[in-house]
Amino acid sequence: MSTADLLGSAEPHGDPSTHRSTPGATVTDEVRYLTRMAGWAGIAVFALWLCQPLLVGLLAGSGADDTPDLAALEANSWVGGFDAALFSGIGVASLVMVLSVWRAMRLTGAADSVPATVGFAMALVGATAWFWVAGHGLSMYTSVGAGLGDVTGDSEIQAASLQASYLAVTAGLLVVGIGSIGWNLLLATSGRRSGLIGRPLSVVFGVFAAIPLYQAAVPFATPWPILVAVLGSLILGIALLVTSRKRR
Numbered sequence: 056m057s058t059a060d061l062l063g064s065a066e067p068h069g070d071p072s073t074h075r076s077t078p079g080a081t082v083t084d085e086v087r088y089l090t091r092m093a094g095w096a097g098i099a100v101f102a103l104w105l106c107q108p109l110l111v112g113l114l115a116g117s118g119a120d121d122t123p124d125l126a127a128l129e130a131n132s133w134v135g136g137f138d139a140a141l142f143s144g145i146g147v148a149s150l151v152m153v154l155s156v157w158r159a160m161r162l163t164g165a166a167d168s169v170p171a172t173v174g175f176a177m178a179l180v181g182a183t184a185w186f187w188v189a190g191h192g193l194s195m196y197t198s199v200g201a202g203l204g205d206v207t208g209d210s211e212i213q214a215a216s217l218q219a220s221y222l223a224v225t226a227g228l229l230v231v232g233i234g235s236i237g238w239n240l241l242l243a244t245s246g247r248r249s250g251l252i253g254r255p256l257s258v259v260f261g262v263f264a265a266i267p268l269y270q271a272a273v274p275f276a277t278p279w280p281i282l283v284a285v286l287g288s289l290i291l292g293i294a295l296l297v298t299s300r301k302r303r
Contacts, residue, residue: 097292135196181234
């Protein structure tokens with residue numbers, strides 16, 4: 056199987072050179088530009104996410120508690136701003152990726168259906184959920200979060216209250232996973248028809264769309280399906296960069 060077959064040998068649903076009334080060269084150039092932009096954005100999502108396990112490892116190495124109280128947060132107060140910047144960056148990169156791919160699909164006439172639009176809407180919900188994660192995580196490091204010490208000096212009660220905040224952050228990450236279901240189905244269908252990816256990758260994204268359902272099927276499981284959204288961004292990013300080079 057050649058690289059062309061894997062990444063983008065699909066026949067576009069519509070011929071970009073004759074789509075609507077836009078000049079062919081202009082449309083082709085724009086699709087190539089959008090594909091390249093989405094590719095770099097997908098890689099950026101994965102690269103930024105890699106900073107998170109590095110941060111967790113750094114904190115674990117410094118003896119940070121898995122169930123911290125307010126004093127533990129104050130001892131590493133820089134974490135709030137770092138996480139907020141990190142997750143906001145992932146949100147921005149995700150939006151660039153989603154909007155660029157959607158625009159390219161529209162230009163090739165492969166995303167005009169209602170199901171495709173629903174997939175796009177779910178992708179936007181998933182991308183914007185990163186900002187919820189950033190904002191809620193930062194809230195614990197504000198004056199409101201510091202007010203927990205005024206409510207109670209009991210470290211166990213503080214840890215329990217902070218655990219509730221971590222649940223809200225996890226909820227945001229689960230929304231990312233839920234949104235990725237529609238996004239991956241969009242890639243598996245319209246992505247293939249538009250010629251942005253080939254048939255093998257469309258199958259991969261179809262499988263990715265089903266993986267987040269594991270969280271609903273297995274109560275109290277570790278929320279690892281979120282990694283599918285991040286890994287999918289890397290795979291898509293590489294594929295789109297290769298496709299953009301082939302379109303020259």
